[in-house]
Amino acid sequence: MYREAALEVGRELARRGIGLVYGGASVGLMGALADAALEAGGEAIGVIPRALVEKEIAHRGLSELCVVESMHERKALMAERADAFLALPGGFGTLEEIFEALAWRQLRIHRKPCGLLNVEGYYDGLLAMLDHAVAEGFLRSENRGLIVSDSVPGRLIELLLGC
Secondary structure (H helix, E strand, C coil): CHHHHHHHHHHHHHHCCCCEEECCECCHHHHHHHHHHHHCCCCEEEEEEHHHCCCCCECCCCCEEEEECCHHHHHHHHHHHCCCEEECCCCHHHHHHHHHHHHHHHCCCCCCCEEEECHHHCCHHHHHHHHHHHHCCCCCHHHHCCEEEECCHHHHHHHHHHC
8 A cells, every 4th residue: 555655656746747856765665656757757866875875775767866975965955956845654764854854844944845645544643743742832833734644645746736
């Protein structure tokens, strides 16, 4: 189900003429997403630290692969080249990256939209935690609104385009 959602995101991005900027791996959900985008005629740009080229198995078939020196440089370059941030289900790295993008948006470092692809309710607990943070006064409701979510890739992309 997660892989199929990633493939759908890749196809949908390509269909809409939206390029992909991501971490540059050939494996996992993001590798599948990049493959789907490329197979559908889209653009996929990877950004990967030199130390992870072999460990994350850098994708060699991308439109462009940028090898950088550090994770900080990776995130900065991805953020610079991206027009929006879309998180698929993932672990610590995914969460760290989407929350950094959200924090930067809250601080007005950028105005790029942020979204979660909530496949099969994967992010329900996280979204509930954000609502709880609002209820407890740790997060302003307008800042809670900085992240959108949907379970359907096309609808999430529409939400991001409308932000």
